Amino acid sequence: MIMGLQLTQFGLFSRAFAARIRVLPPSRGVERFTGLVSLERGVLLGIILLLGGLAGSSYAVASWGHSAFGAMDPASLMRVAIPSATAIATGLQIMFGSFFLGMLGIRAS
Secondary structure, three states: OHHHHHHHHHHHHHHHHHHHOOOOOOOHHHHHHHHHOOHHHHHHHHHHHHHHHHHHHHHHHHHHHHOOOOOOOHHHHHHHHHHHHHHHHHHHHHHHHHHHHHHHOOOOO
């Protein structure tokens, strides 16, 4: 999932940059998307995903602690740990992608 998000962001950034330096004509889809997604919205979404992932990770560690950090059923632990790690990585990727997309939109004077 993270690789798909990175590839999608790379395509969006490349297209936005190419339109910015006038190598390609502006794309209505990219312009519409960049108009919808602002730095603040991207950071907010990233923080929400990051906090959700941290909460899930904390829950997984706490449930492991209830068994005195001994043997635990891997299936039940992984059902929480894997989505939590994915949410953390996705949140960070969205936050940094929003920063980069914001940088691409800055006009030089």
